[in-house]
Structures are given as structure tokens and as C-alpha cells.
Amino acid sequence: MPAYLKMGSIPRKRHIAMRAEPGYRNEGIYYEEVVTTAGFGRAYSIAYHLRPPTRVRKVEAAGTFRIDLAEVPALRHHHLKSGAMKPQGDPITGRVPLMLNADVALLRCRPAQPQAELYRNAAADEILFVHKGQGTLSTMFGVLPFKPFDYIVIPHCTTYRLDYDGATQLDLLVVESSNNVTLPPRYLNPDGQIRLGAPYSERDFHGPREPLVVDREQDVTVLIKDGTRLTRYTLAQHPFDVVGWDGFVYPYTFNADDFEPITGTIHQPPPIHQTFEATGYVLCTFAPRMLDTHPEAIKVPYAHSNVQADEVLYYVRGKFGSRRGVEEASFTLHPRGIPHGPHPGTIVASRQVTRTDELAVMVDTVRPLALTRRATDLDDPNYPYSWLE
Numbered sequence: 045m046p047a048y049l050k051m052g053s054i055p056r057k058r059h060i061a062m063r064a065e066p067g068y069r070n071e072g073i074y075y076e077e078v079v080t081t082a083g084f085g086r087a088y089s090i091a092y093h094l095r096p097p098t099r100v101r102k103v104e105a106a107g108t109f110r111i112d113l114a115e116v117p118a119l120r121h122h123h124l125k126s127g128a129m130k131p132q133g134d135p136i137t138g139r140v141p142l143m144l145n146a147d148v149a150l151l152r153c154r155p156a157q158p159q160a161e162l163y164r165n166a167a168a169d170e171i172l173f174v175h176k177g178q179g180t181l182s183t184m185f186g187v188l189p190f191k192p193f194d195y196i197v198i199p200h201c202t203t204y205r206l207d208y209d210g211a212t213q214l215d216l217l218v219v220e221s222s223n224n225v226t227l228p229p230r231y232l233n234p235d236g237q238i239r240l241g242a243p244y245s246e247r248d249f250h251g252p253r254e255p256l257v258v259d260r261e262q263d264v265t266v267l268i269k270d271g272t273r274l275t276r277y278t279l280a281q282h283p284f285d286v287v288g289w290d291g292f293v294y295p296y297t298f299n300a301d302d303f304e305p306i307t308g309t310i311h312q313p314p315p316i317h318q319t320f321e322a323t324g325y326v327l328c329t330f331a332p333r334m335l336d337t338h339p340e341a342i343k344v345p346y347a348h349s350n351v352q353a354d355e356v357l358y359y360v361r362g363k364f365g366s367r368r369g370v371e372e373a374s375f376t377l378h379p380r381g382i383p384h385g386p387h388p389g390t391i392v393a394s395r396q397v398t399r400t401d402e403l404a405v406m407v408d409t410v411r412p413l414a415l416t417r418r419a420t421d422l423d424d425p426n427y428p429y430s431w432l433e
């Protein structure tokens with residue numbers, strides 16, 4: 045969780061009357077909403093609304109979020125090229141699921157049109173990695189600008205609208221996380237602050253910049269997703285009617301170019317790239333960095349067999365030193381149980397190289413990932429043989 049943040053006006057103590065004149069129905073107060081995580085056991089925020097946030101006019105079934113799983117009869121490596129996927133839908137409806145298990149789902153989204161209605165993921169934290177595009181995320185916590193290579197972390201149950209500048213095609217990698225997205229506990233000191241020596245600090249995390257008080261008594265629809273079930277709620281007012289809030293739960297951004305890489309004289313293992321963690325997976329950022337400085341260093345990774353982990357890399361920018369044939373927006377999936385490693389020629393080719401400009405996002409999962417049919421449509425069947433000379 046990022047640091048404590050406070051915005052707008054809030055009362056001196058929790059759960060005492062915050063006076064508003066005349067207030068909704070002349071009741072003379074703002075209406076508190078506490079947003080908690082893990083029941084009441086972990087981080088929370090408290091927001092103050094113009095009207096009670098519970099005023100629902102209509103609840104309707106809105107269909108199912110379709111996931112067509114593929115039959116994958118053989119255990120093998122995969123290379124999916126997602127760079128040419130056609131734009132479709134909006135920032136919510138245009139999402140294409142590619143890989144998933146019970147803890148995490150990876151989707152791609154290249155929307156063709158603006159977001160049609162407000163959206164709320166009731167069953168997952170979302171990490172939206174902005175490959176291309178810029179804009180703002182509006183929530184009851186305020187307005188949060190985003191730009192290329194930002195991770196936008198959106199906690200469970202945050203109703204939002206994603207607006208993007210039309211000049212650039214918005215291009216997102218969406219990570220749906222059934223469990224809470226946190227910073228790795230080893231990066232925190234016993235006082236809860238990010239340690240000196242961690243690959244980022246509190247200054248690299250950005251919450252909403254300005255409050256957003258939409259005072260509108262009118263019907264507003266919100267599309268709610270919990271798992272694959274979609275429900276449309278019609279609220280009797282706009283939900284972004286918050287005059288102030290404080291706490292540890294809010295959407296925030298962290299830019300991959302602010303990741304401070306840790307390097308050594310010889311190859312450092314993947315955990316030094318770790319950026320986020322949640323039960324069931326870790327997310328790492330392979331950021332531009334100096335390569336290993338030992339005169340005899342092998343500057344690409346070991347060949348390795350993933351034991352008890354499926355490893356996904358999403359290639360964002362630059363040339364990836366240990367891989368041949370991958371391109372921008374490629375995914376590789378190296379599942380558990382079979383070895384993979386640097387491609388032929390890359391060890392020798394890296395000898396004289398002193399730094400890498402690669403940027404990639406890695407997701408390592410505890411449970412095996414299933415592929416969807418949309419994913420296998422993008423797959424290169426010859427990738428398992430790409431280590432032959």
C-alpha cells in the first residue's frame with residue numbers, strides 16, 4: 045500500500061458529524077463511507093459524500109465477461125505477439141483476456157472508443173500498465189493523471205472512468221489481481237516507510253492530485269464486474285460527490301522509468317526487479333540498467349527451469365538482450381517444469397555491451413496459467429524450437 049494521503053476537507057475525528065448546510069434532505073451533514081480491505085483487517089480510507097452512497101435505483105443483470113479457454117495439450121513455451129491486435133470496444137469492454145489462473149489474469153486493451161459508463165471491479169485490484177497513451181483516471185478520490193509506462197493501481201471496488209487523449213492509441217496491459225496488490229514487505233522498514241536501498245521511494249508514487257466534487261442528482265449507471273458476472277447498477281446520483289477523504293486505500297501511479305535498478309558485478313536474480321506483490325504472483329519491472337561489470341561476467345541470465353512458477357514477460361521497449369525474435373508487445377510464457385534461457389548467440393553478443401535499454405514487465409505466478417483462444421491465436425508454434433542454432 046502507498047503512504048497515508050489526505051485530500052479536501054474531513055472532520056477532526058472519525059465518525060463524528062461533519063456539518064454541511066443545508067445538506068442532503070436538510071440533514072446538515074456529509075455522509076461517511078469507509079472503504080476497507082481484507083474485511084476490516086487491513087488498509088482503509090474514509091470518504092465524505094454529499095449524499096448517502098447507497099442510493100440505488102435499479103439493479104440489472106448485464107451478462108457475462110466471456111473467457112474462452114484454449115485446449116493446450118502439450119506443456120511448452122509460448123510466444124504471443126499482441127502488437128497487431130485491432131482496437132475494439134472501450135477501455136473496459138475492449139479488454140481481451142489472454143492468460144489467467146485463480147489469482148491473476150492478464151488482458152490486453154486497445155480501445156476504439158471512449159468509456160461508455162462508469163466501471164467498478166468488485167472482485168479484483170487492477171494494475172493497468174500504460175504501454176501507450178495518456179489521460180486521467182477519475183474516481184471518488186479525485187483525478188489521477190497517467191502517462192506512458194505508468195502502472196495505475198486501482199483497488200477493489202473503486203468506481204472509475206478512464207479518459208485518454210485521442211491523439212495516441214491507448215494501449216494497456218491489464219493485470220487483474222484477485223488479492224490485494226502490495227509493495228514487497230522486504231522493501232519496508234519496521235516503521236512502515238520504504239527502506240533506503242529499495243528500488244523506489246514514496247516520492248515515486250502518485251495519488252489523485254485534485255478532488256472531484258460532482259454535485260449531480262441524476263441517474264448514473266455503473267457496470268460492476270465480479271469474476272465473470274456483470275451487473276449494471278443505476279445510482280440516484282453521481283458517485284464522485286466526495287468533499288474529502290483520507291487513508292491508505294486509493295488509486296495511484298508508479299512509472300516504470302522511476303524504478304531504480306539494482307545491479308552487480310555478476311548477474312542479479314529476478315527478485316531484484318520486483319515491483320509489486322499479491323498472494324499468488326509477483327510483478328517485476330526490467331528497467332534500463334548498467335549490465336554486470338565483472339570482466340568475465342555472463343551478461344544474460346542463467347538457463348533455468350522454473351520450479352513451481354509460470355513466468356510471463358511482456359516486452360515494452362528496447363532490445364531484450366537474452367531473447368531473439370521478440371518484438372514490442374510480445375509476451376513469452378515459460379511454464380514450470382521445462383528449462384529456458386538465453387537464445388543462441390546472445391551470450392557472446394552481450395560481452396562488449398555495458399548497459400541495456402530494455403523495458404519489460406514480468407509476472408511470475410504460483411499456480412499454472414491457462415491460455416485463452418485469443419492467446420493461442422497469437423502464438424508462434426515454432427517458439428519451443430527457437431533455442432536450436
Ligand SMILES: [Fe+2]
Nearest residue numbers: 348355378384
Ligand atoms: Fe526466465
